Amino acid sequence: MIRIIVVAVMLVQAGAAHTASQVPYSSAPTYRSFDSHQAEIGRLLFYDKILSGNRNISCGTCHHPAHGTSDGLPLGIGEGGTGLGLQRTTGTGKNRIERRVPRNAPALWNLGATDIKRLMHDGRISESNDYGNHFNTPAQEWLPDGLNSVLAAQALFPMTSETEMAGSNEENEVAGAANDRIDYAWPIIAKRVRTMPEYSRLFVDAFDSLSDPQHINIVHIANALAAFIATEFKSHDSPYDEWLHGDKTALTAQQHRGRALFFGEARCSTCHSGILFSSQQFKALGLPAYGPGRTRAFDPMPRDVGRMAESDRIEDAYRFRIPMLRNVALTAPYGHNGAYATLTEMVKHHMSPQQAREQWMINKVTLPAAPWLAPADFIITEDKLEMTRQAAVSDIAIEQQPPSAIEDIVAFLHALTGRQAATGDFYIPLQVPSGLQVDMPEYDTSAEAQLDSGRKATDR
């Protein structure tokens, strides 16, 4: 009897899935579940500069929906700068930036998927029980307990980074504390947030475990940010998804050719695999090197050794996490250091990495001007030995394709742009509880730009 009922229910569900007009895409990843009220607090925090040492930058500054949840820059500009995207300035006087952010800001699409177990270009934040607290992070055993996901663990670190959000040691109490020990900064930030009546009320309402605002701590803040990112930036409504779902007209003929190459001869899907378009492994492409590098203790060279910095294994040198490709058309420039301005150049590099590396020129990247940093920006390119070492590490061997095939592949990559992501229609609060200004994109209101851009963040 019970079995019959179960079967009947299954049949009804299967029938519903075929007949309902708004069927969920079968191409959607499986997502972790998060609390929607906590996500709404996360939305305010994400755009609130209160989380930064000098109250001058928010997560949204570098991960803005108007720029596909990235910042449109090859290497970002952290605290000290002002503005969004290509308009972002590098600051003046004692507030000017001291360093460029050493890597390209990744987009935040679909990071709530259960397949996401490690984050960052080198995977240095991951699910693991090495320290008995569920995550392997730069804070090691000092990571607080109770974080709801790897996304929540990640959210703690931009706040303690001098270059990104904290500022420098002598400027404010957050950076000063982080300089002593990374976890000392978090209680200071949490106190800033909980002493604002609007935040304290929202937290107590949304977290069952909280009855007294005095107990709001950095874990609640990180969990709210994670809930927001995971629920807000889901994206599986692209033309490709529509095609997977049976809409024969969703892709153009060129995109179909590109799709066949992507999954076939061009072998892209051997690395950019699955519904997220990444196997989450680490591979070397030998991208042209430049920028301040991600300096490690005892390494005098301005270089980025990628995964090796985390694993300490020589065989991981210069290997980076395979990026996911959904909405990739919205997030130029490309690569872990933004070395390529266009998808075409990025795809071409995959096919002839050595040649592309040799032909790459420093004028390929448009860095926001910072004359005081210019001498160091490309200094690594003059180190012949290091350049040879980097060029020698390559995991890519794709047969050269004619230009028309490359354009077909690029057309297919455009078919991975979600409808909502493309319009940039995400709710950005005009005001946040701290009263600090929320960064808003400057709209180009000319008719041409309106037609062309198609990725505005709409304020509601």
Ligand code: HEC
């Ligand atoms: C100054 C720019 C900047 C700010 C501000 C910033 N980020 Fe990032 N974010 C980056 C960069 C650059 C990376 C990649 C760093 C790396 O791999 O070493 C990154 C990586 C991430 C990732 C990992 C994405 C992935 O696919 O692995 C997440 C999640 C993220 N940031 C969330 C946040 C949150 C939450 C905040 C605010 C608390 C924030 N970011 C503030 C620039 C920024």
Ligand code: HEC
């Ligand atoms: C051997 C594994 C591998 C294969 C095969 C591969 N890729 Fe990649 N791809 C990577 C890695 C690794 C990166 C990031 C490299 C870095 O940042 O240093 C990358 C980066 C990219 C990017 C830039 C994404 C971003 O957000 O910056 C695009 C676009 C891309 N690949 C498309 C393709 C296409 C199209 C193909 C097939 C022609 C392909 N890839 C084949 C490993 C691979």
